[in-house]
Amino acid sequence: MKSNNKSRSIPIIAFLFMFMIIGCKAQATTVHVDKKTVSAGDHPKLILTKAGVESIRQELGKVPLFDTSLKNVKEDVDKEIAQGIDTPIPKDFSGGYTHLRHKQNFLTLKMAGILYQLLEDEKYAVYVRDMLFQYEAMYKDLPVHPKERSYARGKLFWQCLNDSNWLVYVSQAYDCVYDYLSQKEREQLEKNLFRPFADFISIENPQFYNRVHNHSTWGNAAVGMIGLVMNDDELIQRALYGIKDAKIDIQAKDNDGGLIYTEGKAGFLANVDDPFSPEGYYTEGPYYQRYAMYPFLIFAQGLHNVRPDIKIFEYKDSVLLKSVNALINLSDADGEFFPLNDGQKGMSYYSREVITAVDISYKFGGKNPQLLSIAEKQGHVLLDDSGLAVAIGIREGKAKPFVKKSINLTDGSDGKQGGVGILRYGNEDLTLVFKYAAQGLSHGHYDKLSFSMFEKGDELLQDYGLARFVNIGQKGGGNYLKENQSYAKQSIAHNTLIQNEVSHFKGEYEIGSKHHSELYFFDTANSEVQVVSTIEKNAYPGTEIHRTMAMIKSANFEKPFVLDIMKIKSDSENQYDLPFHFMGQMIEVNFENTAPATLNVLGKDNGYQHLWLEGQGKPVSDNAKLLWLNAGKFYTLTSTVNKTDEFLFTRIGANDPDFNLRRDAAFIIRRKKSKNTIFVSVIEPHGSYSTVSELALNSNSNIAEVKVRYDDENYTALTIEDVEGNLQLFILSNEDASQTKEHKLKIDDKEYRWTGPYHYSNLNK
């Protein structure tokens, strides 16, 4: 890490300061501050508490996970201290040096503050104080950041968002050294640094601060936390309720294309109210839920400690605590979050934000022993009361496995704006993620009724995620790339239906934000036949898409499979594309694939301009079959097709001279000139392959034929015939999802009777 000359000279000055301060200290602790109730001597109180610190000191050396975490943090901080303080003049985007340095600084400040409290070693307080004064000296005259891209430029960073990150962390550091500093020092810091900092990210940037958005949550928490430390009620009120009468342009958009104006809703409580559904699903998706988790929970912990009267953890039926459970359920077997909407693949519950979330929700949410097993995997706890509670719980052997089950997470603050249905079989042996949610604010993608699938931690059918290399400077400053808009957000980048090569809602945020899909039913009562069924009426006006996905485990099949019924009603003739973004290597198809001599782009826009047409084929039977191999497992897609359907193999990469997109494949079933139609597919995991034993086990599909047996407005019936000739029958009631409704239907002269929205039976030979 580089260090400029300025920073190298600091320690000597700091050394002189230190003597002055130590000399003043006795006096400082007795002086009463000119504020309502606060007196030096009652800190720390925000995240660490005086009582908590006492307990921790007594347990030091006796709680393995806490001790390890402390040791690791101490090593990191000692390394930073040895390197000297550097607070460079801000100039870079996310991937650049000044950005990374200031980010490292706030992380280190917080940790150093904690170490001072826990280890009672003054060098950490000195370090915090010295760096704070370096920031204080710089901040007074600091202009807004020179990079002009953001709708809300920060001062230390290119956007207010990162400045808010800084204050959330630094508030905690300040709280830890508050009593160590003299009154004069505190006044100087508060007057020149903290108060103007809080004002800048709020009053001076209402377009950033006064929204319902993860950005604003960080801003609110930042203002609130420094307010709690400073006992500044005005800041606390501003944090909880936003800025009254802030002037915001109703048409203005942020850098992601999201509308800024949120109808007067603002402040931390509004941010808890609005984006969280009653089960704790966060409308932007798990990647941003993870990101927002930190300010939500750390500020909540601060409020709980300093302002218990607000009862923040009980707010909205304890949604903050529930959201941690929801978030963990939005991960695959490796703990990686499903990349719904703008989500970076590989982000997981091992991130520092989720460590925070797990510890706090364990301590303040009834000590759920399943959270302890997540904390064990994380291998790190917070160095505060909540982390201690977790580490002690683990020490005492209370941890239980976190069991992820099938779950329907509604979207919308009232839980009435669609949702995300997750079907799981066994111990995450197979996971289906089915999205029928609201737009997801500015980070939303245009992918109504899309799905992705995982076998354990491996994606077999992917959601592309975001087109961004977060914090990698060479790629557009580490920010969103234009391909995020031109490809990743578009419908064709997802496993959903695309009509006439246009994205849902024409890819327009204003339209998409008005609508959400509707749940038809979600039924996981029978673990061997779990069904989610949803309807989308607005993505393409005049067209209704009804998609039903069932995860079925049949005794005749080695593994569970997923049945996908995509029923379309339209008042016009359209071209329908049904893509399957399979991961891995194509092994076999049941039709002739023609590889072109030159590769052409598949289309002009809406994401199609990024796809090369790598192969083409036509049906040779009533089913299309595609078999592929991924991560040592085989998968077969079997789809009912019409004679005139076209099969397209595509690969991402066209119009991408900077290689901003991954070169991933897809298989698309294209049906032209159709009004009402139906696609029925089975996605069937089977077998395995090892490059070490070189054994290919069960490498063939077990399905002989998928056939639609009946299809009208009221009912759709189909059979899945396996290679032994056994039949499975699935009938869906298209018009009545009632669990108690009785149905009867005659198919091929045989009458079937059942109750509820679907019928499933095994017609074995």
Add this chain to the structure above:
Amino acid sequence: MKSNNKSRSIPIIAFLFMFMIIGCKAQATTVHVDKKTVSAGDHPKLILTKAGVESIRQELGKVPLFDTSLKNVKEDVDKEIAQGIDTPIPKDFSGGYTHLRHKQNFLTLKMAGILYQLLEDEKYAVYVRDMLFQYEAMYKDLPVHPKERSYARGKLFWQCLNDSNWLVYVSQAYDCVYDYLSQKEREQLEKNLFRPFADFISIENPQFYNRVHNHSTWGNAAVGMIGLVMNDDELIQRALYGIKDAKIDIQAKDNDGGLIYTEGKAGFLANVDDPFSPEGYYTEGPYYQRYAMYPFLIFAQGLHNVRPDIKIFEYKDSVLLKSVNALINLSDADGEFFPLNDGQKGMSYYSREVITAVDISYKFGGKNPQLLSIAEKQGHVLLDDSGLAVAIGIREGKAKPFVKKSINLTDGSDGKQGGVGILRYGNEDLTLVFKYAAQGLSHGHYDKLSFSMFEKGDELLQDYGLARFVNIGQKGGGNYLKENQSYAKQSIAHNTLIQNEVSHFKGEYEIGSKHHSELYFFDTANSEVQVVSTIEKNAYPGTEIHRTMAMIKSANFEKPFVLDIMKIKSDSENQYDLPFHFMGQMIEVNFENTAPATLNVLGKDNGYQHLWLEGQGKPVSDNAKLLWLNAGKFYTLTSTVNKTDEFLFTRIGANDPDFNLRRDAAFIIRRKKSKNTIFVSVIEPHGSYSTVSELALNSNSNIAEVKVRYDDENYTALTIEDVEGNLQLFILSNEDASQTKEHKLKIDDKEYRWTGPYHYSNLNK
């Protein structure tokens, strides 16, 4: 696993047989067999020995790794026994049911035989006997396998090779139940099954049996092992020395295009003599070395036990034992073998063949404690004397880490046909695999002076490996695909020089087999500057390629880097392509990349017909820079270029309608109309990226410029300047590789003096 009706009926018959046999047993054990020295009662003797079995029985329950291995094997065998015996009529290729079933059978037979000996539970002997008789009943009238593709069709399998596998394993099973069977049973089995089986794969298929080739090694071992069990000296002689006066067509080729005739060299000893270099490098490469390891070592163990007079483990200066050390050194940090020549990626020292090799070479090769750490990782030992020795060694805490160092493995039976130079830094932090070997028989690729690189277990610049999905039936029966010849073997599929878009030796096996590259020098005395330098004069007649690669760790660089000097002398004007098959995502280049509107193939043949031209650029400075990200690590290639050079981004996939090839990328520097020329490149690993912390550390190249300072027939000198302005100088003597030769050279008015083939110095500011 399927089971046919025939197999289901077997157990009842077997049950009846069992009583008959038990009734006969006392008599059988006293009858002397009509052969020279053998009597019932002296088995097992081949791999298990009577004394060994006694020791093992005494240690059961006391040696954890042995006990676990036994438990796992018992579970597997019990599962097979419960399923019933199935010996289907052969019909499938590698990936098909009959192939897999017969393969599973021979593996199970061997294990069941061992279990009978160790556990003294007769059910295992009954199982072996019953299955052997089922094979006996079938084999008598069995025609050659219906699949006609092989140059040497087997009976149970589509090629004699797999039939030989069967006999190698089944000999061991027979040895274990030999004393259990009656004389009559043995005679029946030997007369109708084993002897005809051995004759079929040898006398009836001399084109398979009488070669120097891994196929023949299996054949030799199979014949020899059954000969040892049956005490049939004729078979033993045939195994050791081949078939005298076998008629083989001198022009005939095998399915891989390899010449069959090997100038009268044949038999097991010839197969030890010829393909192994003195250090134990096997000329076909590590993938086939691993495969051949099993028959080499298991037959050697058998010979050692039954015919100690042959002193097989001392043969050719103990080359069989040395080869195990060489093989382990041909793996990356994850234990995966470098995919030189035809090699399937992912094959590793966890394979059963290497478990065998490690155990046997530990027991019979001086008990090297470093082998114990490999065995610990393997987590499994052989259920015989050698496995017991390993498990006891581990129990006693004798294991030491296996330290892989830089190593030069010569090729050719006399060690004079080129070789493979491996440079390593640290604990496999960086590994360079540099190939200047002989052709490698029929599995050889046309890639003189090619290289690949690994950071720990991750390839950053790849060797494509083979184009085959071993045992995956849907892909050409699991056999070699035509793309192996049309792409994977071609020079362009490797990181080496291609002249005029033609592969080395025109891609012709007959020419390639006549030549090998020459070592100029290999010097790893200084761990901070390790150099391998080699020359190729025959790949392109009239052109000499001298490639020098140095792995350098400079204090000014975070990680070691590799310097690549490719110096070309030619008597004609040519086009030179220098490809870098980088793995992962391109992050940045220092030139404008133009992405075409349609993708065209790069060339007509020699592998070029499989490459799409994905992008093109021209130099904007004296260096081309390419920065990419792979598996969380950054890499930069910095190459000196001429103004008229062209940069090509390619992607595999053209003319591949069956998706037999991976869609991997390459960056090619193309220089047209050049005679003598030089390419100097630095491959620089740096930094890291985590999708969890989202920190991009050290994501920029540390190199400001690579510059050729001097270049003539005698010397090449270059400097590497880092971003701080520090210079590193590297001078190569092009004509004299002597370690004692004194040199002097004036560059830019400064004279440098040194001794030996190269000079390296740091000219720090």
